Amino acid sequence: xxxxxxxxxxxxxxxxxxxxxxxxxxxxxxxxxxxxxxxxxxxxxxxxxxxxxxxxxxxxxxxxxxxxxxxxxxxxxxxxxxxxxxxxxxxxxxxxxxxxxxxxxxxxxxxxxxxxxxxxxxxxxxxxxxxxxxxxxxxxxxxxxxxxxxxxxxxxxxxxxxxxxxxxxxxxxxxxxxxxxxxxxxxxxxxxxxxxxxxxxxxxxxxxxxxxxxxxxxxxxxxxxxxxxxxxxxxxxxxxxxxxxxxxxxxxxxxxxxxxxxxxxxxxxxxxxxxxxxxxxxxxxxxxxxxxxxxxxxxxx
Numbered sequence: 001x002x003x004x005x006x007x008x009x010x011x012x013x014x015x016x017x018x019x020x021x022x023x024x025x026x027x028x029x030x031x032x033x034x035x036x037x038x039x040x041x042x043x044x045x046x047x048x049x050x051x052x053x054x055x056x057x058x059x060x061x062x063x064x065x066x067x068x069x070x071x072x073x074x075x076x077x078x079x080x081x082x083x084x085x086x087x088x089x090x091x092x093x094x095x096x097x098x099x100x101x102x103x104x105x106x107x108x109x110x111x112x113x114x115x116x117x118x119x120x121x122x123x124x125x126x127x128x129x130x131x132x133x134x135x136x137x138x139x140x141x142x143x144x145x146x147x148x149x150x151x152x153x154x155x156x157x158x159x160x161x162x163x164x165x166x167x168x169x170x171x172x173x174x175x176x177x178x179x180x181x182x183x184x185x186x187x188x189x190x191x192x193x194x195x196x197x198x199x200x201x202x203x204x205x206x207x208x209x210x211x212x213x214x215x216x217x218x219x220x221x222x223x224x225x226x227x228x229x230x231x232x233x234x235x236x237x238x239x240x241x242x243x244x245x246x247x248x249x250x251x252x253x254x255x256x257x258x259x260x261x262x263x264x265x266x267x268x269x270x271x272x273x274x275x276x277x278x279x280x281x282x283x284x285x286x287x288x289x290x291x292x293x294x295x296x297x298x299x300x301x
Contacts, residue, residue, distance in 0.1 A: 036077030046116040056105040120156035125168035137179035143212035161196035212248040224261040233300040246286035
């Protein structure tokens with residue numbers, strides 16, 4: 001009797017193995033995600049996000065699929081470049097069979113999957129550096145103006161949300177001990193997160209800082225009298241001032257043009273002791289002080 005039961009059990013196992021090896025057809029619900037389009041510039045109006053396929057595989061594969069708790073997923077790239085795009089069901093089925101081991105065939109009921117897009121509204125901003133602090137190593141400084149790339153950033157989204165944004169700053173940042181020229185990748189302040197479904201063309205900008213070593217230098221500059229009365233003579237004491245400036249080492253060979261002056265009307269008002277003022281200097285110079293701070297003017301009639 002025991003031998004009979006063993007033979008019966010082995011026979012049942014063989015039969016089950018043969019049966020489970022036979023091709024079996026069963027439905028599979030597949031979640032669909034579309035890719036390959038510019039999700040920043042375009043919003044999805046309609047998309048086929050799920051499809052049911054009838055697939056063929058062995059019984060063992062079918063049982064394995066049924067034991068999985070999560071839904072089957074496919075990421076697909078629809079064809080076309082307009083607002084209406086589609087992917088033939090044959091290609092969907094081929095993509096599914098390629099992504100699953102043991103699936104020999106897949107068939108869908110529809111003829112294709114569709115994706116409908118609509119362009120988002122947009123506004124272009126020039127990012128500002130109001131929240132960025134630059135501090136330089138001793139005797140180093142900015143040589144010229146920072147260069148931002150890109151100079152403009154476009155935000156995409158509903159018009160009512162875009163209208164709530166008045167400017168686009170670079171996020172609060174402190175760049176310390178700068179001692180050489182270089183590029184800095186800085187994040188934008190995500191102001192779009194506060195107003196709705198807004199997408200930026202990019203979330204970062206590149207800031208190039210031209211930096212040079214500076215030295216202190218002194219120039220002697222004659223004093224000019226502006227709007228002088230030609231019927232009188234003027235004597236200035238001293239007739240020139242010492243102008244102390246910061247200048248980049250690379251510019252020490254240059255001969256900068258300066259103008260220091262006082263106004264004749266100020267001489268009449270301020271009892272002949274006048275503060276000279278710097279009226280003209282080149283943009284590569286950083287003025288520090290003028291010595292003396294006051295000059296004396298004598299009017300000779």
